[in-house]
Amino acid sequence: MQKVYSRPKYLKDAAFHYCPGCGHSIVHRLVAEVFEEMGIGERAIGVAPAGCAVLAYNYFDCDFVEGAHGRGAAIATGIKRRWPDAVVFSYQGDGDLAAIGTAETIHAAARGENITIIFVNNGIYGMTGGQMAPTTLRGMKATTAPFGREPRREGYNLDITHLVAEIEGTAFAARALITTPKEIKKAKKLIASAFECQLQGRGFSIVELVSACPTNWKLSPLASIKFIEENMAKAYPPGVLVERRLPEAAKE
Amino acid sequence: MRGNNAMAEAAVRAGCRYYFGYPITPQNDVPEYMAERMPEVGGTFIQGESEIASIYMVLGASAAGGRAMTSSSSPGISLKQEGLSFLAGHELPAVIANVVRGGPGLGNIAGSQSDYFQCTRGGGHGDYRMIVLAPGNVQEMADLTYLSFDLADKYRTPVMIMADGMMGNTMEPVTLPPMIKVEDLPEKDYAVTGRLGKRKSRVRLSLILEPKDLEEHNWKLQRKYSLISANEVRWEGFELEDAEMVIVAFGTAARIAKGAIRRVRKEGLKVGLLRPITLWPFPSAAIAEAAKTAKDFLVFELNAGQMIEDVRLAVEGKASVHFYGRPGGTSPTPRDLAKVITNRYCQHFRPI
Numbered sequence: 001m002q003k004v005y006s007r008p009k010y011l012k013d014a015a016f017h018y019c020p021g022c023g024h025s026i027v028h029r030l031v032a033e034v035f036e037e038m039g040i041g042e043r044a045i046g047v048a049p050a051g052c053a054v055l056a057y058n059y060f061d062c063d064f065v066e067g068a069h070g071r072g073a074a075i076a077t078g079i080k081r082r083w084p085d086a087v088v089f090s091y092q093g094d095g096d097l098a099a100i101g102t103a104e105t106i107h108a109a110a111r112g113e114n115i116t117i118i119f120v121n122n123g124i125y126g127m128t129g130g131q132m133a134p135t136t137l138r139g140m141k142a143t144t145a146p147f148g149r150e151p152r153r154e155g156y157n158l159d160i161t162h163l164v165a166e167i168e169g170t171a172f173a174a175r176a177l178i179t180t181p182k183e184i185k186k187a188k189k190l191i192a193s194a195f196e197c198q199l200q201g202r203g204f205s206i207v208e209l210v211s212a213c214p215t216n217w218k219l220s221p222l223a224s225i226k227f228i229e230e231n232m233a234k235a236y237p238p239g240v241l242v243e244r245r246l247p248e249a250a251k252e
Numbered sequence: 253m254r255g256n257n258a259m260a261e262a263a264v265r266a267g268c269r270y271y272f273g274y275p276i277t278p279q280n281d282v283p284e285y286m287a288e289r290m291p292e293v294g295g296t297f298i299q300g301e302s303e304i305a306s307i308y309m310v311l312g313a314s315a316a317g318g319r320a321m322t323s324s325s326s327p328g329i330s331l332k333q334e335g336l337s338f339l340a341g342h343e344l345p346a347v348i349a350n351v352v353r354g355g356p357g358l359g360n361i362a363g364s365q366s367d368y369f370q371c372t373r374g375g376g377h378g379d380y381r382m383i384v385l386a387p388g389n390v391q392e393m394a395d396l397t398y399l400s401f402d403l404a405d406k407y408r409t410p411v412m413i414m415a416d417g418m419m420g421n422t423m424e425p426v427t428l429p430p431m432i433k434v435e436d437l438p439e440k441d442y443a444v445t446g447r448l449g450k451r452k453s454r455v456r457l458s459l460i461l462e463p464k465d466l467e468e469h470n471w472k473l474q475r476k477y478s479l480i481s482a483n484e485v486r487w488e489g490f491e492l493e494d495a496e497m498v499i500v501a502f503g504t505a506a507r508i509a510k511g512a513i514r515r516v517r518k519e520g521l522k523v524g525l526l527r528p529i530t531l532w533p534f535p536s537a538a539i540a541e542a543a544k545t546a547k548d549f550l551v552f553e554l555n556a557g558q559m560i561e562d563v564r565l566a567v568e569g570k571a572s573v574h575f576y577g578r579p580g581g582t583s584p585t586p587r588d589l590a591k592v593i594t595n596r597y598c599q600h601f602r603p604i
C-alpha cells in the first residue's frame with residue numbers, strides 16, 4: 001500500500017488540545033509541512049501567543065519562546081536581530097495580533113523586520129471563551145457583543161492584514177481560508193511564500209488564515225466552514241494582498 | 253562623563269550588543285549614545301515604538317542568548333512592568349535602567365527616588381524579585397552597570413539600575429571598565445538558537461498549567477532569590493563606627509547626606525551614613541547591626557517615605573526610625589539636611 005500521509009517531521013508526537021474542527025490544528029500542520037519541504041525546520045525559532053495556540057511549542061519541534069499576549073512581533077524582532085540566519089516566526093490569533101498587539105505588529109512591519117507572522121483569524125477570542133475580537137464581523141454575536149456587533153455600538157471590524165499590507169516594510173501579505181482541501185492547499189503555498197520572503201531578506205511577511213472556531217461560534221465544524229465561505233470570506237477575501245520585491249535600501 | 257553616558261559605555265564594555273529603548277527625559281542620552289555606539293561594535297540598536305515593545309525586544313534577544321538592555325524613566329518603567337514579570341518567569345537575564353523622575357503620572361523631569369516601591373517590589377505581577385542597584389556617583393553608574401550584566405547572567409534574572417535625573421546628568425571623571433570579548437562569554441545552554449539538528453528543541457516559557465509544577469517553579473525562583481539575598485547585598489558605611497545617629501540614604505540622597513554629615517561632624521555630632529547600594533536585596537543585616545549601637549535612624553529619601561519601610565523592618569524596633577524627604581523632584585542642600593540632622597540629634601541626644 002502506498003503511504004499518502006504521515007506526521008510532518010517538525011510536529012512532535014503529541015495530540016492537539018484544540019477543539020474538533022478548529023483551524024489551529026490544520027495551520028500547525030501546514031507550517032510544519034512547509035518547514036520540512038523547504039528544509040528550514042532546523043533553523044526555525046517560533047514565538048507562541050496567548051490564545052488557544054499558547055501551547056504551540058508542545059506541538060512544533062523547533063526552538064520556541066512563549067510570548068506575552070500581543071507582543072509576538074517585538075519578541076520575534078529581538079530573536080531575529082540576535083540570529084539573522086534563523087527563520088523566525090510568530091504565531092498569533094486575532095485578539096493577540098489585532099487588539100493588544102496592534103502596535104507591535106504594525107511597527108515590526110514598518111521596520112521591515114525580516115520575520116514571518118502566522119496570523120490565525122477566527123473572528124473571536126477563543127481561549128477566553130468567545131468575547132468580541134477586532135475582527136468579529138458585523139452582526140456576529142460574541143459574549144461581549146451579545147446582540148451582535150453593531151458598528152455604532154461595538155465599532156467596525158478591522159482588516160488588519162490589509163492595513164499592514166499598506167506599509168512599505170511589508171514584503172508579503174496574503175490571506176487564505178481554512179475551509180476546503182483546495183483552499184488549504186493555497187494556504188500552504190502562501191505560507192511557503194512568506195517564509196521564502198524571509199529567506200530572501202525581503203522584509204516583513206504575514207499570512208492570515210481565516211479559520212473556524214466552532215466552539216465559540218456555536219456551530220458544527222461543517223457549518224463553521226460554511227460560515228467562513230459565506231461571511232468571513234466577504235470581509236476578509238483571500239489572495240495575495242501585497243508582494244514587494246527587495247527593499248529599496250537593498251537595491252542600492 | 254555624563255552619568256547616562258557612563259552607564260551606556262559601561263554596558264557596551266560589559267558585552268551588551270542589543271539595546272532597545274524609547275525616548276523619555278531624563279535618560280535620552282542613553283538611547284542616543286547607543287544609537288551611535290551599537291553599530292560600531294556590531295550590535296543592534298532599535299528605537300522601539302513603545303516601552304512595551306522595547307522590553308519584549310530585550311526578552312527576545314535575551315532568550316536568543318544575547319546580552320540585552322533597555323533604559324527608561326518612571327512612566328516608561330510602568331509600561332515595562334509586564335515584560336519584567338515575563339523575564340523573571342522565563343528566567344532570562346536583562347538589564348533595565350530606570351533614571352527616575354518625579355511622579356505619579358507625568359510628574360516632572362527632576363531627579364527623584366519616587367519609584368523605590370515600584371523597583372524593589374517587582375512592580376509586575378507574580379511572586380518575583382529583581383536585583384536593584386542604586387549608583388551613588390558617576391563612577392558607580394559605570395561600575396554597577398558593568399556588574400549588572402554579570403549578575404543578570406549568573407542568576408538568569410532581570411537587574412535594574414535605579415538612578416535619578418541628577419545622577420544621570422551629572423558630569424564627573426570616570427575610569428571605564430575594560431571591554432570584554434563577547435565571544436569569550438560562556439555559552440548559554442538555555443538559549444534559543446535554531447537548533448540546527450544537533451539537539452532537542454528548546455523552549456523558554458513561564459506558562460505552567462500543572463499546579464504542582466507551577467508551585468515547584470515558584471519555589472525554585474524563591475530559592476534563587478534567597479541565594480541572591482545571601483550573596484549579593486552591597487552597601488557602604490560612612491563615619492559609622494561611633495555613630496549614635498545613622499542616616500540611611502541611597503543614590504543622590506546619600507551624596508547630599510555625606511555633605512551634611514561632614515558639616516555636623518565638625519560640630520561634634522556623632523552621625524554616620526549607611527548607604528544601600530543594592531536596594532534589593534536590602535542590607536537589612538547591616539542596618540540591624542548598626543541598630544545595636546546607634547539609637548536613632550534618620551531615613552532620608554527624595555520621595556515621601558518608601559525605603560523607610562525596609563529600614564523599620566530591619567531595625568525591628570531596636571531604635572527609633574524617622575523620616576525626612578522631599579517628594580517634589582527638588583532636593584535639599586547638604587546645609588539644609590545638616591539643619592534637619594542637628595535638630596533631631598539635639599532632641600535625642602544632647603544639646604550642643
Ligand SMILES: Cc1ncc(C[n+]2csc(CCOP(=O)(O)OP(=O)(O)O)c2C)c(N)n1
Nearest residue numbers: 050051052069093094095096124125126127
Ligand atoms: C495581558 C493579557 N490580557 C489578557 C489576557 C487573556 N487572554 C488570553 S488569550 C486572549 C484572547 C485570545 O484570542 P485570539 O488571539 O483571537 O486567539 P484564539 O484563542 O482565538 O486562538 C486573551 C484576552 C492575557 N493572557 N494577557
Ligand code: SF4
Nearest residue numbers: 018019022052126213
Ligand atoms: S476555542 Fe476555538 S480557537 Fe480555541 S481551540 Fe476551540 S475551536 Fe479552536
